[in-house]
Amino acid sequence: MDPRSPVAATPASPDLSEPAHDERAHGxxxxxxxxxxxxxxxxxxxxxxxxxxxxxxxxxxxxxxxxxxxxxxxxxxxxxxxxxxxxxxxxxxxxxxxxxxxxxxxxxxxxxxxxxxxxxxxxxxxxxxxxxxxxxxxxxxxxxxxxxxxxxxxxxxxxxxxxxxxxxxxxxxxxxxxxxxxxxxxxxxxxxxxxxxxxxxxxxxxxxxxxxxxQAVEEEHIVRMGLLASGAAHELGTPLATLSVLLGDWRRMAPFTEHPDLQQDLDEMQAQLGRCKSIVTGILLSAGDARGEAPEPTTLATFLDGLVSEWNATRPVRTLDYRRHLDTDVPIISDSGLKQMIGNILDNALEASPEWVGMEVTLEGDDGQLLVLAVSDEGPGFSEQTLANFGKPYNSTKGRPGGGLGLFLSLNVARSLGGRLSAANRSPRGAKVVLELPLSALAPPQPEPPDPDADDDE
Structure with a gap:
């Protein structure tokens, strides 16, 4: 090469590796x-x-x-x-x-x-x-x-x-x-x-x-729905209380005390009225937060068994195949939002398959800290469009106003608790909805360690 060749002032070469994808951690x-x-x-x-x-x-x-x-x-x-x-x-x-x-x-x-x-x-x-x-x-x-x-x-x-x-x-x-x-x-x-x-x-x-x-649009939609639901619950409280008083008065009237059949009808009406009150109370508890007021300490097995027992007793399902695979029980805080979310998933499976609904619970992940709850049915399954838009409001094949809101709300409750919700079709028929939730989202709060400086001050 000619000794008069120019010197190459080398430029800064860009990093050709894949770019980092976590912009939330760094600006x-x-x-x-x-x-x-x-x-x-x-x-x-x-x-x-x-x-x-x-x-x-x-x-x-x-x-x-x-x-x-x-x-x-x-x-x-x-x-x-x-x-x-x-x-x-x-x-x-x-x-x-x-x-x-x-x-x-x-x-x-x-x-x-x-x-x-x-x-x-x-x-x-x-x-x-x-x-x-x-x-x-x-x-x-x-x-x-x-x-x-x-x-x-x-x-x-x-x-x-x-x-x-x-x-x-x-x-x-x-x-x-x-x-x-x-x-x-x-x-x-x-x-x-x-x-x-x-x-x-x-x-x-x-x-x-x-x-x-x-996500912001969906959360705004949830807020509007929560305001509407809480307003409706407050409005329903007065007529429900009035009906409860009227049923109590009827129970003491001569035409009802003389006919056992009428008394039995009154008892059934009172039971259904009590259930309506319970539903309204649940709406008021969970309208503003995924975790309801007055949380109660319990265990995962007790929480799931009670939820399944209550749902099975109030739904016309022929067969509920409930399988709980927990090597060890863990303490949790009873969460009304999680309870309603699982109930919504079970209700959707029941609508698609009244004859059989399956629910399987396992603990997976590192040290068994991931709750995996799978609800299956033997219905026609999800359409490709429904799976592609899974979790979006009004994404339903039921053909009625308001369809698809249950899974939409369930997805957002799962997200608020740090989990995820997914859906897939089973073979040869049916569908499966899987909830994955870290147990840390349901764990009871840990007591704060004592402050040694406080003892010194005393």
């Missing part, structure tokens, strides 16, 4: 700063390797001390950035802009010392412009553009200590043309990979924002 500014820090390490290593190769292998006289000093200062700045920004969760645009301007300054200095404007790697400025365009707001990206333009203009006005002779007529044999081709391939490849990576990050972010917006 976008912090993720961008971490990315710039990582890219800068690549730039430092590349610059030092290129300088050493050109100076010692190709025999090109370079201001070695100055160029290695610039790389060392850039390394020190990157290390300081790593230590300073790591504990912070949010980083503003000004910090990102300052970091990019430092990179532009370092690239300008290296290019100045290795050929200036005659160095074909001057087009690496375009990578800095691309970084600013995708990571910064419009005004800050234009600051990066202005800085790169100033760097190019400065190298035109103030030539550096090394001059690169170019002879494009020699074609690919000319070192300048070789450097220009390498610069083009490097810039195009890194820009395509980097912008592609940023596009994936943006698509993931947009998808998460869309999911959050959908």
């Amino acid at each position: 976008a500014g912090l993720r961008n700063m971490q990315q710039l820090i990582e890219l800068r390490w690549y730039a430092i290593v590349g610059q030092m390797a290129t300088i050493g190769f050109v100076h010692f292998a190709l025999g090109i006289e370079l201001p070695l001390v100055n160029m290695l000093g610039i790389a060392g200062c850039l390394a020190a700045f990157n290390l300081a950035s790593l230590v300073f920004w790591r504990p912070r969760q949010e980083i503003g645009d000004l910090a990102l802009l300052a970091g990019l301007l430092v990179d532009v300054g370092a690239l300008s200095a290296q290019l100045y010392l290795s050929g200036g404007i005659s160095n074909p790697f001057v087009f690496l400025y375009l990578l800095q412009v691309a970084l600013g365009a995708v990571l910064l707001p419009a005004w800050a990206s234009w600051v990066v553009v202005a800085a790169t333009c100033a760097g190019v203009l400065g190298m035109i006005m103030f030539p550096g200590p090394v001059t690169i002779q170019a002879n494009p007529a020699r074609g690919i044999a000319d070192p300048y043309v070789q450097g220009l081709l390498a610069c083009f391939l490097l810039t195009a490849s890194l820009a395509a990979l980097f912008i592609g990576r940023i596009a994936r990050i943006l698509r993931d972010r947009d998808a998460r924002l869309a999911a959050l917006r959908q």
